[in-house]
Amino acid sequence: MKKEDIMNIRKEFPYLDEEKVGKKIVYFDNGATSQKPKCVIDALANYYSYQTANPHRGAHYLGMLSTELYEGARDTVRDFINAKSSKEIIFVRNTTEALNLVAYSYGLDKLKAGDEIILSIYEHHSNLVTWQFVAEKTGAVLRYVYLTDDNEFDMNQYKELLNEKTKLVAVAGASNTVGGIIDVKEVTRLAHEVGAVVSCDCAQLIPHVKVDVQDWDVDFLSFSGHKMYAPMGIGVLYGKKEILDSMVPYMYGGDMIEYVYEQSTTFAPVPAKFEAGTQNVGGAVALAEAIRFMQRVGIENIHKHELDLTEYAYNKMSELDFVEIYSTKNYNRSPLVDFNIKDIHSHDVSTVLDTFDIAIRTGHHCAMPLHSYIHQNSTCRVSFAVYNTYEEVDFFIDKLKEVRKVMGYGS
Ligand SMILES: Cc1ncc(COP(=O)(O)O)c(C=O)c1O
The missing domain is CATH 3.90.1150.10 (Aspartate Aminotransferase, domain 1)
Structure with missing residues (x-):
């Protein structure tokens, strides 16, 4: 430019x-958090000034408007990362919450003793302590990919670590410390050959590069709005629909249910199943505006x-x-x-x-x-x-x- x-x-x-x-x-x-452009701040202020109501609930003008804006923001995120369906976009607070959702709802439920989880040594604590927790609870084992002499992800070592016991690969798209970028598409291709699921922590990559979840074929992808010109308190977990459908909820409460009986509950379909409680509509609207800012530039x-x-x-x-x-x-x-x-x-x-x-x-x-x-x-x-x-x-x-x-x- x-x-x-x-x-x-x-x-x-x-x-x-x-x-x-x-x-x-x-x-x-900026790696910690980016500054925000006026259009994003205005979108947030406009939502709280003129468009606020609780979404998915009120059968009145503002309630329906709020729902429309929230679901519209979900569609914007879907297009931004090229997800197949808006049902694959779950709004969360940030990358940390997205990664915890994967750890609790997928990791704890699906992994067992002796299974192997591959991480890279690049990982931020939010994609590392979470898997230590899952490993401790399930008996799964953590394996690490280390770096080349230039502090790049060592793809050859990764290939050697993969085996039939590998059930999950959890890697950053980019290191927040040494800056190396991981070829997530190749990591995913190789992981799928042994039947493992891939979760990408995209917090440091998505503010800078075009992400295409279908091209990468990645199973989960997490990011925070606040590192890409959006406000704090809004983030995204992308998950393939068939995997999300197979997972247990992460949090329980309002707006994530279908029927509630005295002794049991059936749950709403995704994404609502993973969005318990009042959602951060203003954040989602402002995130969509931040995406439009990035696309405009x-x-x-x-x-x-x-x-x-x-x-x-x-x-x-x-x-x-x-x-x-x-x-x-x-x-x-x-x-x-x-x-x-x-x-x-x-x-x-x-x-x-x-x-x-x-x-x-x-x-x-x-x-x-x-x-x-x-x-x-x-x-x-x-x-x-x-x-x-x-x-x-x-x-x-x-x-x-x-x-x-x-x-x-x-x-
Ligand atoms: C690579 C990476 N993952 C995860 C996070 C956590 O992001 P948040 O604090 O927005 O949840 C960060 C934050 O710096 C990060 O750099």
Whole structure:
């Protein structure tokens, strides 16, 4: 995209209004959550201002409107990920809830002692602790795929791990720490050869690339709205309908039932079976608006700009002899650079950068096993979105040198 296009996109983001925010922020913590464009904020405010009622319940104008908007948002998500049916789209709070739904309703019910679950060492705790829990309860065993020398998912090792005992493969679409992208389509093809089901944690991939669940043939796919320009509190679990139909509910209560008797209940068909209680209609409406924002800009355009920016930052950072980079070198990665500054704790790096109004993420990024694997307790991460610029990267590189000085290193 041309500079002018990025400048126009920036105008849509209220967080860049220095006067209202009180300062000019260089926001490089997009992997944690993205900023929101005005159209998304307006969609949310409009729903709560003029369109609110409890969906699926009230036989009145606003009740029906709310239902229409909610189900319309479901259709938008269906088209966005190319699902076969809107019944395969379940609205949840976030990726964590989606992954827990798979773990509780599929994992606990269908896995047994001796079955094997394959994870990658990339996994965020929400796609790792959940499977530890299932393994503990069922007697299933966890197996890990580790990384190549460039911190990429080791497909050859994955092939060696697959066997007739493999019942579930749970992998991230992209690492939130080292940025490597997993070929989910190939992982799924190979898993299906041994009869295993594949659950993809797409939280870090879907804000950047076009996802096609039918082409990938993946069985489950989870993501959060808030990492892709939508509000917090809305996320999606995609599941193949025949698998969702075979699963027990995750939560029980209103709107997920068919008939309730004193001693037993029959359940509503999917997706309602998995959406107990009052739904987050405003969130779903705003998520649909965020999808339209991404489509208007063009997902390929977003990804290309972010990748070019990442490459630029990566190369500039590589030139600094006090910076150690852990991200994959591969151009085709999640748009982030994970690093440390020699002899300085990551939290100090972040604190000093914050004095220059640069927001980065530090810590273990909810990926402690990955950090152990790369022999670091804690790392710094800059992660980019469509509104970030080369000038911001230059400013960051400049201030990275200052961090050294502030901490008493270099001249
Ligand atoms: C790869 C990955 N999976 C899952 C999550 C959890 O997302 P949420 O906190 O929105 O549930 C994150 C959040 O950073 C993530 O990066």
